[in-house]
Amino acid sequence: MKRTLYLDTPIEYLKGVGPKRAELLKSELDIHTFNDLLAFYPFRYIDRSRFYTVAEIRGDMPYVQIRGFISHVQLHGRHRTTRMTALLSDQTGSAGLVWFRGFKWLKDQFKPGVEYIVFGKPVLFGNQYNIAHPEVEPVSSAAINQQAGMQPVYNSTEKLKSKGLDSRGIGKLLKTLLPLVKNEIRETLPRHILEPLKLLPRDQAMHHVHFPAESLSLKKARARLKFEELFYLQLNLLRHKLLRNEKSKGCLFPVIGDLFNDFYHKQLAFELTSAQKRVLKEIRSDTLSGKQMNRLLQGDVGSGKTVVAVMSMLMAIDNGFQASLMAPTEVLAFQHYESVRNMLHGLDIQAGLLTGSTRKPDRREILNQLKSGEMHLLIGTHALIEDVVMFHKLGMVVIDEQHRFGVAQRAKLWSKSDVPPHVLVMTATPIPRTLAMTLYGDLDVSVINEMPPGRKPVKTVHQYDRNRLKVFGFMRDQIKAGRQIYVVYPLIQESEKLDLKDLTDGYESIVREFPPPRYAVSIVHGKMKTADKDYEMQAFVRGQTHIMVATTVIEVGIDVPNATVMVIESAERFGLSQLHQLRGRVGRGGGQSYCILMSKDNLSADARKRLEVMVSTNDGFEIAETDLRLRGPGDIQGTRQSGLLDLKIADIAQDENILKFAREQAIQLLKEDPSLGMAENKIIRQRLHEMYRDRLFWSRIS
Ligand code: ADP
Ligand code: MG
Secondary structure (H helix, E strand, O other): OOOOOHHHOEHHHOOOOHHHHHHHHHHHHOOOEHHHHHOOOOOEEEEOOOOEOHHHOOOOOOOEEEEEEEEEEEEEOOOOOOEEEEEEEEOOEEEEEEEOOOOOOOOOOOOOOOEEEEEEOEEEEOOEEEEEOOEEEEOOHHHHHHHOOEEEEOOOOHHHHHOOOOHHHHHHHHHHHHHHHOOOOOOOOOHHHHHHHOOOOHHHHHHHHHOOOOHHHHHHHHHHHHHHHHHHHHHHHHHHHHHHHHHOOOOOOOOOOHHHHHHHHHHOOOOOOHHHHHHHHHHHHHOOOOOOOEEEEEEOOOOOHHHHHHHHHHHHHHOOOEEEEEOOOHHHHHHHHHHHHHHOOOOOOOEEEEOOOOOHHHHHHHHHHHHHOOOOEEEEOHHHHOOOOOOOOEEEEEEEOHHHOOHHHHHHHHHHOOOOOEEEEEEOOOOOHHHHHHHOOOOEEEEEOOOOOOOOOOEEEEEEHHHHHHHHHHHHHHHHOOOEEEEEOOOOHHHHHHHHHHHHHHHHHHHHHOOOOOOOEEEEOOOOOHHHHHHHHHHHHOOOOOEEEEOHHHOOOOOOOOEEEEEEOOHHHOOHHHHHHHHOOOOOOOOOOEEEEEEOOOOOHHHHHHHHHHHHOOOHHHHHHHHHHHHOHHHOOOHHHHOOOOOOOOOOOOOHHHHHHHHHHHHHHHHHOOOOOOHHHHHHHHHHHHHHOOOOOHHHOO
């Protein structure tokens, strides 16, 4: 019953496009149809209502618009003409104009005594500003009227520009397209949403966003289109969550049994924080609901997520189910295994560790015990989601540091039992709320927003490499006081060899500075054999070595409360969330801890900002927000693979309010009409169908 819509017409049939340009529009901008071009929104606007004088020009202006007279038109170049220059003058002074091409027909255009409007980017050259390839038009009332207001700027690429499709060229295509399709632009939001929210109709919004007359209508147009985009994104997420809840059954954990109680009353050495208790209640109520739990647990490093995970797994085991804990690396899996075994010491629980390097006989034994149900708790890396790993009755899966697991890997969990296990995804990388809503809009979210009592915030300083001796002195003092120290080097995949050299050089200089037998230094990096790595790691964990020199393999999870100093080398090369993770390795015991960010002298503005933020706050959420602002959502871990962020007009970093609002509207709508079956919501149903018809059904995947 699908009608072919005029807007689905291939872009090459638009006047001014043709097959060659069409190919480029497809390959460079993913514009295939009239509709795609329509939804190719300007990325910024230039205010053409404002005029400057020559004297007002500054070097940092992205563009200026000046009224003046043009004189001294000259061609340059000996054999072939290579450029044309001219002088633009107003009452306040003169600026140069220059063209490197296209001047053959231009050179006789400029008439003396005629006033022109000149528009372009000024660049200081010698002591005069120059504008290369300016837009020039004679001042006439018509021209002024036409130019007044906001001018759209479209993204383009070198290839497109070479075919005349720069921002202006694309603008021209839209000028051709819009009148053609004016009556074809269908409304995508129902009246009962448009009217109370006073949103512009879609056709008007499209018009104003491409040809804004003034800033108010532009603002309204953008607001409408952003709302629409975010509304449908949220609606789709929430609808899938609803469907999943309807369809999926979840394991029931009706009893709080002996294991849980013994652990809580006898084993646990501390009182849970109220945030931990709250999260446990949320998990408890999920596991009583008969629906599968899909919960994201956010909590800053050191906030105590592991205990919550362990207690959730005990709930499962108490009810005759098996549980499993997945970690992103072998080192971390091993550490979890050790600490969980410690915690559960004295409880009647059979726990196993399965990683890529588990030996064959052990592996066979573990697999048998899992299948028979003898083994209650399996800890491991993604080795444990391989097909050969079969559980007797898996009820709870905890995934630590989820961003390292691919979506497909998580999907595999679903095949492990008839009734899908409850899933608790733990992340210590705080995600800005807006991003969480978008990435995990279909998950329930729990937050541990409270640190265990008695923690002193880590003191962070920034030191330049040239002050290294001072830092060594400080390290010596700390070691004298019985503390341990991490020294971390960046590891960036592309230059792995170089990084490794940095690390080993660093290790040697540390050993020179902290020589045996007085001092002991461990080294750990990803290229070491697992056995050696474990040996070094254990030596540090047991307090046998003073300093641990490492790459970011220690970024996640390692827990050595006696380590109080984190020295991060070449800190300018780390991203904010990584720096924050690393800092979280210290400040875990009662003592005052320190994070020292070492860097070279010359820092880029962004790197400087990152280090400043680290020095100024310990709040993971604040850091995450800054990260989002500095890097944009595309670079935040985990977002790229989701494919969720190819938003056309909304911007997760900027449009938090619209996002929240859109989400509320979507929630409200689904409350009133869960199946979207009401006549008044027909438009919505159609639109959803159209938007997501060929997308991967990704939200089934926890
Ligand atoms: P996360 O995984 O969230 O980074 P962990 O679970 O590793 O944090 O906990 C960090 C440290 O705090 C551990 O040594 C843990 O034993 C301790 N801890 C956890 N909860 C509490 C609490 N309520 N009171 C005191 N210490 C706690
Ligand atoms: Mg942890």
